[in-house]
Amino acid sequence: MATLFRNLSLVLTISFLSCHYLSVTSLASSDGFVRCLLQKIPGELVLTPSSSSFADVLVSSIRNPMFFNNATARPLCIVTPADASHVQAAVLCGRAEGVRLRARSGGHDYEGLSYRSARRGEVFAVVDLGARLRAVSVSGGGDATAWVESGASLGELYYTVAKSNPGLAFPAGVCPTIGVGGHLSGGGISMMSRKYGLAADNILDAKLVNANGELVDRAAMGEDLFWAIRGGGGESFGIVVSWKVRLVQVPTTVTVFVVGRNVDQGAADVVARWQDVAPSLPPELTIRVIVRGQRATFQSLYLGSCADLVPTMSSMFPELGMTSADCREMSWLQSAALIQFWNPSTPVEALLNRRTSLSTFTKAKSDYVRRAIPSDVWKNILPWFTMNGSGQMLLEPMGGFVGGVPAAATPYPHRSGVLYNIQYIAYWSGDGTAANRWISGLYAFMEPYVSSDPREAYVNFRDLDIGENAVAPNDVSTFESGKVWGEKYFAGNFERLAAVKAAMDPTDYFRNEQSIPPFVGPKQVKKA
Incomplete structure (x- = not known):
């Protein structure tokens, strides 16, 4: 049987990259941003269009070639952080030079908003977490938890957990190439959700770089922000570099x-x-x-x-x-491979393959x-x-x-x-x-x-047809435009998300076409 994502398997060639990579409104801010980065992080982690590996890295997590054309705004550079401090540097340089960031973990956003802008003229860089921030560390104690970096794929998470302890698993999506960061940020439906809840229901802690370039964990970010990142969609409140998750028990068979x-x-x-x-x-x-x-x-x-x-x-x-x-x-890990590939002879190591084709x-x-x-x-x-x-x-x-x-x-x-x-x-x-x-x-x-x-x-099935943010003269996304699409994704939780955004990122630094807009209204942010 051909499975959902196998049916959509695509082939993309580098010839697609012959078009314009970026459209910028301020070359000065672009040049300044790159210079700032090179002063703070190793040069091999910063890829500009002139870098030999720029094209390969950009295309490595693109899942839909419809966004790879002349009408699509491209990043002025790609940052491939190997450490949380590199993400902090990117935020600080971006704030100083007027360059926004888009974070990509697996590239499965259906509208490609983690690596492209639908608005020509927007100056932005991509922070590609999937290049190097992919570690999975399973607790050696009896608490059945793991720390997983946002760039890890679901397949890498499943494989590492099951190899560490075959009686443990994590309830998240079927497609193994999905990045942990985006998936957990939007909720995370799985074949075990009815037993153990969404992926986001099993998040215990996180480390996030906020709009001030600070690295904060759950205790430091506070419960309002911790609530918001567990299902409020990616790229609205900061860049989560790693997550502590609760693992679940699965039977031997x-x-x-x-x-x-x-x-x-x-x-x-x-x-x-x-x-x-x-x-x-x-x-x-x-x-x-x-x-x-x-x-x-x-x-x-x-x-x-x-x-x-x-x-x-x-x-x-x-x-x-x-x-x-x-x-x-079979074992749970074998089931993860079979449900995706539907070929009993496919080894579980296939879950580690991050590449997909794009035809x-x-x-x-x-x-x-x-x-x-x-x-x-x-x-x-x-x-x-x-x-x-x-x-x-x-x-x-x-x-x-x-x-x-x-x-x-x-x-x-x-x-x-x-x-x-x-x-x-x-x-x-x-x-x-x-x-x-x-x-x-x-x-x-x-x-x-x-x-x-x-x-x-x-929200994890992103759809720009249901609405996009409008930007006010003060360069901040408007609450009313966000409400059009936001209440479809988040219902009565949208206003609280917007209030958290106003408290944590009032100038709307972290934004895309469907990011949470800041809102300050008569209602106070409710406590979790």
Whole structure:
């Protein structure tokens, strides 16, 4: 079976780099920034467009070639810090010379905002954490924790934890090339979220370089800022260089299955039934659905044996027709590789491969569903996946631990009452007109059946279609423009995030097209 990210596997050549790398409004500030950096950090860590490795490093974490063109603003340089002090130097130089920073850990931001600007003329540099800040240190004691640097990939985290102790794991996303920093910053949905919560629910501490260039941990940054960085989206409050995370217990044997149903096998009815069943299954069992073409594929992880899983499926979800013949038993680390690559012969070391190819353009959108969609409607949804320029839909169940956490406990608000999250992805080569028309049309068609007021969205599935910040004459993003998209991602938590931003970065140094704007209003920042 071809998995979601494998289907989107892309090939990008260096010939894309023949266009303009940057558009700057002040050469003086640009030159001054680079000179300042070279006085504070080793020269080999600062890459300008004239550096021989600039192109390779820039492209190494680009996941979507649609942002690699003449209309896209490029960084004036790339900083590849090997230590937190190098990040501090970049912030101090940037503040002094009027150059903003964009931090990149894995490059999976769907709008590419960690390495490009949608606004021509913006002067910025990229702090590429994935180049050197990738260490994972698992506690040798009995507290089941680890410190992981933001540039580490999820695959590197999983591999290091499991090799240290096969009975431990971390609940985060399926795709192993995703960078830890961005993933944790936005929440982090996983195949174990129903049992152990989001990745952000399992953050215990962090080390962050703030807008003043100070390196602070949880105690020094305070609980308001610590609350904000655990799901409030990346690049709004500073640059997190490392995270202390709680590891979770996994059994020696877990079970994975994949069962597909075509339209003529009643796929619409089975998906409709899945909506009621999946959020209420035992938390050890997660079943997600990938809809593509004429087929709905049910992909599952069970923290236990096949012998225990089959009776549960027979009693709670007999419509799927899953049997013991569908089971594959293995270690949790092996399951992480199998769910991504769906090839039993793929070694777990494949999780360490950070590179992806770039031959296909993509566009993603997201929704949350709070009321089950009727089977008759699903019979109208599934034909969308046979149209020209079509893509796929991924349904991830909520409930369990995620649903039991109060909406204000972290910035991620999509908790109680949410049945599942939807991710839509269109993909194409060449002209993307048909694919973009397809995803826009499907998104509009789904509006009556998904959450409303606001129509919720997931910040880790970044979508500039739902709004962008406007910048006021004082060069600060406006709260009202941010509220348009911010309440879709964060609901009632958006105003608190904006108040934290005002307290920690009132001049809006850390910003992108969808960063949290500062807000000072009648409400005080609530304590965590």
